[in-house]
Amino acid sequence: MENMFLLGRVRTEADQAIMTIVTQGKHYDLATLAAVFDLQGVQTDLALALMDWQESLAQYQEVTERILASPEIAARCEVTKIAKRLAPVPRPGKILCAAANYSAHVQEMAQTGFTGPKSSPKNAPVRPQEPYHFLKATSCMTGPEDDIVLPSAEHKIDWEVELAAVIGAPAKRVSQARAMGHVAGYVTVNDVSCRAATWREDRPNIRSDWLAGKSYDTFFPVGPLFLPAVFVPDYREITLRLWVNDVLHQDGLARDMIFSLEEQIEYLSQMLTLEPGDLIATGTPAGVGQGKGNYLAPGDVMQAECSHMGRQRTAVRL
Incomplete structure (x- = not known):
């Protein structure tokens, strides 16, 4: 599907736990993408994103569009060294x-x-x-x-x-x-x-x-x-x-x-x-x-x- 993305959480080799957006098989650091593309209010905590999912979904769709439109810029935000994959969703209430x-x-x-x-x-x-x-x-x-x-x-x-x-x-x-x-x-x-x-x-x-x-x-x-x-x-x-x-x-x-x-x-x-x-x-x-x-x-x-x-x-x- 066009502009399809997934969300993940990974631990980098620098021992940082970060949220990633995944499109075309590549992980991108969501926080870095938001800064590079000057996108305000992009949630990098899925627990908070789920509290207003429709707004967060629109944000992530815009991020994905920017990745696909400017792959050379997005490449600077790609996460290529993943030490460990983490649970993509926060610990739920139930x-x-x-x-x-x-x-x-x-x-x-x-x-x-x-x-x-x-x-x-x-x-x-x-x-x-x-x-x-x-x-x-x-x-x-x-x-x-x-x-x-x-x-x-x-x-x-x-x-x-x-x-x-x-x-x-x-x-x-x-x-x-x-x-x-x-x-x-x-x-x-x-x-x-x-x-x-x-x-x-x-x-x-x-x-x-x-x-x-x-x-x-x-x-x-x-x-x-x-x-x-x-x-x-x-x-x-x-x-x-x-x-x-x-x-x-x-x-x-x-x-x-x-x-x-x-x-x-x-x-x-x-x-x-x-x-x-x-x-x-x-x-x-x-x-x-x-x-x-x-x-x-x-x-x-x-x-x-x-x-x-x-x-x-x-x-x-x-």
């Missing part, structure tokens, strides 16, 4: 995750003994009446190149690549028809999960423990790039993929969600206000480790991506 939201994933989890919806005679999951979401602690969020730290080698730690929507305008009791107007953009996330802790045998009357199952430190790598929603004609066409040690395990389309993003926003916004910067992780396709009894071990390397948003690379260690 991380809301959709559980069991891809049909094939529901089937694979039900086959392993995890509670799932009843099946029809054709073995197709019955669509529940409403989405199911859980909160994931914001403290477990990390960058796209940070290590995943296992609590132990016996905890059955699993992977879940997901497309996450970033809220760009407050949403309270929003209809499906208006839901997408509250989405600023998208990022890739990996909802790393502790299967051994999710179901509590010592609490049969409660059973599930989503806090212990989902919120260990480092269990939510985000990034590497933020893709503005304006450049996504249909999020349902986004592909989600995840590899472990270069073996492809997950390969799905967002259109396979049981509950669409619009339905999730409508559902969530009936009970709480979605605020700028909040993340909604929309579910994971089939291919998680639980389905094969295959879990992460020290020394493993995961790679995860959603279309156009770059690829995470996270090493696993104790």
